[in-house]
Amino acid sequence: MVALAEAITHPAAGAALDIEQVGHAFDIDGTELPVLSDVSISVEPGEFVALLGPSGCGKSTLLRLVAGLDRPKAGTLREDEARITRPHPSRVVVFQDPTLFPWRSVWDNVALGLEAQGILKSQRHRVDAALDLVGLSSFRNAYPHQLSGGMAQRVALARALVNDPKILILDEPLGKLDSLTRITMQAELVALWQRKGFTTLLVTHDAEEALVLANRVIVFSDRPARVKADIRVDRPYPRHRGDPYLADLRRQILGLLGLDATW
């Protein structure tokens, strides 16, 4: 518990993120497939931004650029003014698939980042604290195949959080979970974000999820993705799904995504 308290009070404020006129394209059998076109988003430190858009429009591609896993074909990305050129543990991604390493126990999976940075020996308590945080301390010695989908995703979240990221990048992390687990984990995510203060970038295909969680919802166009709308959600937490203000925004967003006829 001491370790837990320490992890929570650990100062890890968020970083600012500037996406400036970013364009990207893939080469598919010699033909160029434009995926991002002139995307500019400026994210304040500690903001929770949700990205919504049609499937295949380029959201994951944008997240990979933010993470530094790929370099953009045009434009620049900056974390706190510093240009993003390669991955760094201050920006950690949680993918849709938990992608836990099957040959490592839960504890060793969570320890991955600290081990890779060569600081695990002195920082073992952070691993324990992160596991406590997602409520999986009793599964520390389990292997990934022994976990349920929700538990595996929690481990992936702990594996990201243990690094005290300044920007947490979430690519549809709850997409595959059942609705009950999903609602629980949404609440946990908000609580974590409020406690730790990291900047959050969340891709989701669920407008309701975006509105319950985020300060700001950015809606993308079809591929190549452009910013179609940038909506501020000024509502205190915890938010209620039935809130008429959110329902109104939801209708507006679904309209932007081309669903006005049915909604």
Add this chain to the structure above:
Amino acid sequence: MSTYSLSDGLASGAPRLSRAPLLASWIRVSGAGILASVAWIAFGLSCLWWADVGDWSRTHSLGIAALVIAAIALFGTVGADYLGSAGKALHKRAPWLVALGMFLCVWEVATAKFAWLPLPFFPPPQAIIEVYTDDLPKLLDSVFASVKLQLGGYLIGATVGFLTGVSIGWSRAVGYWVHPVLRFIGPLPATAWLPIAFFTFPSSWSASTFLIALATGFPVTVLTWSGVASVSNAYYDVARTLGAKPSFLVLKVAIPAALPHVFVGLFMGLGSSFAVLVVAEMIGVKAGLGWYLQWAQGWAAYANMYAALIVMSLLCSGAITLLFSIRDRLLVWQKGTVKW
């Protein structure tokens, strides 16, 4: 097994109720053990009853030994409850003990007693026992030589194969140079190198080590390489965003992920290196079990050949078992994800 109604049981009392099923279950539990004992008594008596058609010195001792085994099987079965895990182990193997006892009995009768099988080519069990007791030093020397040669060659081949496989799986440049060489030389059976190896290497021992290493190295290289190449990019992405350097990606991501493949290669390499070992020993190296076989053939000592074959198969299966247990220890995480 018969069934009883509740009123039957109440009327006739408990003791009578349980006797018949008890006997049946006793036979089910101990039957195989008793049969094993009977089979080994039969084998022992078959040794002692008739006179040998040839001149073998261990017939009497073998008969006594068989009777001792029969007694152990009997007491082990009857007293299984008091013997703990040893009793359980005996119970599990009892059917095999029955089969073995019967086989030995038939073998004994068909060779030593009535010579139904042509004699010098099919020696009786006591002739093979005689080899183990009387020719032990030479056999042990051969075992030692074989193990030394095999172990050295295999370890070299496995290490080099593993390192090569990881390098080609990881580095495009290494792959560019090594891949064609592997394609060209790899499929050649290592034994085809034998004549060349024996006069280019300084000693037949180093030549054989090289050939065993070659036979081991090829499958280990190919499977390590395919294992490393098939690791999902998602793992690398995760590790990279967490701050992993290239060395971490190789040592902590690529290699552990490829390990199941590597073990397939190690098993294949073990099999093909055994073949090379025996051939190399028969042709060039003047030591080892392969050489012992060759030597025994020269003297028409058929019992010695069977004795050497039995030792050889024990060694080979022992090596495979050892490799299995290493794999099981290193790949515990696979339990539950794949069928073993």
